[in-house]
Amino acid sequence: MLFSATMTEEVDELIKLRLLGCGMLPKIHESKVKRAGSRLKSRIVSEQQIKKWSEIIEQMEDQVTSILQEEREEIALRKAEMEATKAENMIAHKDEIYAPPKRTWFVTEKEKKLVAKTAKEVLDKHKGNGKEVVSAEQAEELKMKEKREREREKNLPRKKRRRMEAARETLEDEEETKCWQDYAKDG
Secondary structure, X not given: XXXXXXXXXXXXXXXXXXXXXXXOOOOOOHHHHHHHHHHOOOOOOOHHHHHHHHHHHHHHHHHHHXXXXXXXXXXXXXXXXXXXXXXXHHHHOHHHHHOOOOOOOOOOHHHHHHHHHHHHHHHHHHHXXXXXXXXXXXXXXXXXXXXXXXXXXXXXXXXXXXXXXXXXXXXXXHXXXXXXXXXXXXX
């Protein structure tokens, strides 16, 4: 015989009634009674009914414990089956799990080299081939100037610093698009 949720609730209630009849449960505090309001119901149960139901509960205790034990075993069995299938899948699909994702390219090697070459040409044209002669003193001055700018930016409030970074990025983007436009005109 399987127990439903309502049956277990009834059994719990009967146990409480049994304990209340024995005087083992404390009386309900007045504040709890006021809070419960109309939901609180009092029942008067005769001793014969309590004895009758307590005997029924005692008879059912073995069945209830065996059912609870079966449920625990079923849960443990389901968990073991789940872990077994997980282990099987890990073994079966080990290569797919531990392999890094395959790299896919949308352009061929030839196209990549062509793009790299044109980008290098544009940058060389824009920077003056990068072979400008700079004295050690000038290089040191440039380095110190960049360092001072970075230090000044660190001391700025966050909002101003973000604004400066955004302005710098837009300027760089504009320069880059201008370079590409110049290259397109020349090419």
